[in-house]
Amino acid sequence: MDFINEMKWRDMIHDSTPGLQEVLGSGITPAYVGFDPTADSLHIGNLVPIMLLVHYQNCGHQPIALIGGATGLIGDPSGKNTERKLLTLDKVEYNISRIKPQLELFLDFDSGKKSAKIVNNIDWFKNINTISFFRDYGKHLTLNYMLAKDSVQNRMQSGISFTEFSYQLIQAYDFHHLNKTMGCKLQIGGSDQWGNITAGIELIKKTTNNKVHAFTTSLLTKSDGSKFGKTESGNIWLDPKKSSPYKFYQYWMNVSDDDAKKMIKIFTVLNEAEINNLFKLHEKEPHLRILQNELSKRITSRVHGGDAYAQSLKVSNILFGKNTSHLLQEISEEDFLMVFEGVDQYDIDKSILQSGLNVVELLTTHTGIFKSKGETRRLLDSNAISINKIKCKSDCLILKANLLNGKYLLFQKGKKHYSIICAQ
RNA sequence: GGGGGAAUACUCAAGCGGUCAACGAGGGCAGACUGUAAAUCUGCUGGCUUAGCCUUCAGAGGUUCGAAUCCUCUUUCCCCCA
Incomplete structure (x- = not known):
């Protein structure tokens, strides 16, 4: 060749x-x-x-x-x-x-x-x-x-x-x-x-x-003008300690169709016929996002190994699938921590949940996830906040019984921003 | 050295004595739709103990019942003349 x-x-x-x-x-x-x-x-x-x-x-x-x-x-x-x-x-x-x-x-x-x-x-x-x-x-x-x-x-x-x-x-x-x-x-x-x-x-x-x-x-540019490889939270690194395999996987999963077409030619060793075939499949059923799946699979398993890829895939299904709050209940502590390695973690004292804690209090004074209660209420009112994949309103109470594995709360803002709250 | 102009929230940019937490645009965040997309539509975008209250319009004073808006000084920037 x-x-x-x-x-x-x-x-x-x-x-x-x-x-x-x-x-x-x-x-x-x-x-x-x-x-x-x-x-x-x-x-x-x-x-x-x-x-x-x-x-x-x-x-x-x-x-x-x-x-x-x-x-x-x-x-x-x-x-x-x-x-x-x-x-x-x-x-x-x-x-x-x-x-x-x-x-x-x-x-x-x-x-x-x-x-x-x-x-x-x-x-x-x-x-x-x-x-x-x-x-x-x-x-x-x-x-x-x-x-x-x-x-x-x-x-x-x-x-x-x-x-x-x-x-x-x-x-x-x-x-x-x-x-x-x-x-x-x-x-x-x-x-x-x-x-x-x-x-x-x-x-x-x-x-x-x-x-x-x-x-x-050529220097690789993205269709939206942003710099390749950068996210708002910084570079995506190959070192799993600096960017979790899940984050790494998500980066490729989130590229636009146009970028995926460019990237799959650069970052995989698939040959021209295979790639053209993927393009065809992708165009036929764009919602399946065959290109992004293929990209993230091949690069993640190359850099982080097949197990880490499978793990990232599993997690993504839980996080982005429909009605997955029950799946979250079943995940083991080990898996949970692996998944969210690299995600911001906030510690709270378990005792404050004793008689139920208002979600606004939890997210501001007790964890500091948000600095402003006003902002927190706004987000809650606009349906943006989920705890353990369940949408919360501003009068929502968090109880000990809500802890996953008796210890964790999964906090979510919007569709893609996760943090974990750890109750000690 | 002389003369003129400007400083407003993340950025640009309105405002010219009360109806201003401050038009609008961009950006950002979120919601709907969707494919964890794009486009589109909607909401939000100073803080709080949120029918209300508090702190903001370069800084410090002043006038006024009341100031981002008027006056004085200070600082910074721009332009013109030397």
Whole structure:
């Protein structure tokens, strides 16, 4: 299968250097994508470059995931308006230790010559001497060339440190190093990486006369204009401790039809015929939301495992199904807690329920879920609040007998916002 | 340095002495419909012990029975002339 054609129908091509297709056609070609360890987990925005590597490997080539243990210490100015705070060495090392296993979930490390590799650029940068680096590599990129990059130009007004300015040279050296040691002939990235990648191409041409290539993918945008991977409560992370599998699953479940069509091509390895078939099925019975189901199933089980997916599905059925208050009564404490891991939890003293507690009091003074009683009454009056999946009015009393498993209350605002109240 | 204008709730933006907790729009939240969608329609969007009360219209004073609205000073911003 041809990688370029594959990317074409998946709508993932933003730009690429001429002649790439011929190179890829000539045999297994190593290519790399860089990941900066700026946080202690990848988030779903990082899934785009990860999937590029996955598709790349499926097209018969060798993917290399480069973790920027060195570049993470510098900071990439691309797409950033302001200078960034430097991360400490400890922090970067910790982040890498968290991110590496996440990358391993996606790639195949046991498929002969196209087995994936994970490398860390600190391994080659830690031994490099500053003077020889400037002499051997700095000499090949002119200041004029480096200043012309968008990432630098965009910062000429607000300011850019030499540290961040030097980033493109550091990244260029990565490409050079991988080309020399692993025969890497292609660097892949988001469209914001074009400048950094071409700097690498330039450096390799000047130092070794080798011809190497760039491939960039468009930044994924959502049809409603919001940023992909962000919710009002922040990023969706791959780390289940930072974003529960349920939240993760729900993110994909909630994407619009248009977005689902785009995403299923990017985030699954289903082939063109399979995807077209899903489109057809979806159009025939749109209410079944086949695309969203397929998306969330495939990505959730890949990242969090089949069990976590099944769990999320089960929970979602309880939360979004009809007349499910009785199902909620049957759920075990263990399942209940697993489901709502990551959901806001509020503790109350069990004794206050002794003679029944007004729901407004419960939600304001005793839990602080709402700060204003007025707001709470408004929501209650507009039928927006449920406890244990049963709608509440403002005169509703909460009793000990209402506790699930003798301990919990499931609070719900609107259709999608849940919290649990734990009575001790 | 001289002259003029402006500051209103999350944002934009009305208001020009009482009927102003403050028009309208956007955003947000919720309800109906639906597919946990989109579109549409409806309600809400300062606080409270909610037929009422309290605190708000840059800040501090003042005039008045009564001020977001008038006056004075302060702060900040904009424009014009030097």
